[in-house]
Amino acid sequence: MKSIKLILSMAFLATLCFSCEKQEENEAPVETAIGEDTEAKEVLFNNHVPTTILKVNGEEVAVGDLGNGEYLYNGDIVVSETDLSEFLSDQEGVKANWAGARRWANRTIYYQFASGFSSSKRNTVLSAMRHISSRTRIRFVQGRGRGNYVNIFTDARGGNYATVGMAGGRQSFSLGRNNLGVAIHELGHTIGLHHEHSRPDRDRHIRINWNAIPSDSRSNFRKTGNNYGRFDWNSIMLYPSRTRNGVSDMVSISTGRPFNNAIESGRNYLSSGDIACINAYYR
Template sequence: MHKTQFSAAAALVFFGTISLTSCNRDNESQPAQLTQTQEARAEEAYPGQTGETKTGEFSGSPITYQEINGEKVYEGDILLTAEQVAAAQGQQRPGSAGRTTGRWPSAVVYYTIDAALPSQNRVTDAIAHWQANSPIRFVQRTTQSNYVTFRVGSGCSSNIGMVGGRQYVNLASGCTTGNTIHEIGHALGLFHEQTRTDRDNYVTILTQNIQSGYEGNFTKYSALGYSGTDFGVLDFGSIMMYGSFSFSSNGQPTIVKKDGSTFNIQRTGLSAGDKSGIDAMY
């Protein structure tokens, strides 16, 4: 939100090429109710499904995404609107990992929870976690035109940033509170940590082990023509980061540290770096 400084150029751009985390510190203690009893997994909009690979433009830059069940799926669990994929002539290139024009005004997110969504405590606990660890505030929607609805989905997915009108965070029965915290991060404008432009300084991507059709989940922003300066250092503990075995086709790692060691996916709560990053954005 406000206490981390970054360049004026990065502050003025539309979308980001950088991770919104500032350090590689250990995670701070999280509330007991956020402890997961099952192994954390990377989020997917449509688990086990791939679609036709398509190209378009995202904020005026080239992008590759998959068309699955009529949805434009980017990085596995980010749902893009037709307007976001369309060419955006005359707009500035991205230089920050979060949307600046797609931020929620005054850091207030209006929301509803679909009555059909089971285990609604996943949503309320995730909201409580965000409110306890950031200036973001969630207010139940009355007549506001821009808001998020949490509803049943085929997997875990969300739009990126405030897109205007009603948008969704989709949660299948297997989506945990930690997955919900992750998806809210997307709704606030955060991208995945492993797609930072400087990630090759910290990790090696083992493309030969990635499931077919999921290669785009590991593409750097710079490879898509984005420019910008990464914010801080890569945060292995970020709730927006994949684990070493995410989307593996053969049980072998898809991401390793530069020394070849593996690391676990973290879906318990926001890391210290996540908190600093969202502070810089809002």
């Protein structure tokens, strides 16, 4: 089901990554045909953000370069080079104390809309917030709180990305595509959710075709944390397969075929498992 990773500050605090039990039977993956147009499945990958190669702990890692000392890892997660180094040095994927993320106090996430953020995207983000808050214990409050808040904007390249959990101070949330599912996905990161395909038990459900993945991008498929509950094919946090030259990077073990995800399938809402996990995390 859901992978939630609490990444606490680097001052010797441990990480918690967990998933919560689904409230209904787990459904099969939504298949997609080999050779399907990859460009139609790119809403979460930010391919338009320039890629740079960082040498991290002796490993070459391809990341999106936001040009301000921040990078995009695993498609849409905002990290610094130090954060990434901390994460990649954790070979067991248990501590993973990168990004300094932690729970939002009192289940309350403060936010502000940047000047120039379009009214249509503002409405989409507010709809995503209402969807989440009506189903979970999370509250969204406009303002800066005690200085820990989310700055919501559209970057110059139209990227979709967010910082995971409460990093402290002002943190980034960019919505380039005016899409409700994308907004919910990025708010999921803001709350503290990580990608479903990063679960430690991922290999029981998904087979990674490493030959279809450039060597400098393989760290994106690193498994981390602990398992709680079941793998969730319906999670808003699951990425779809990506097909390059007829070969998909991920395929379902049960079907042997590549798969779609919630957003690409038009299911722009939290799964029952997503809801259960958020509520368990923010008791």
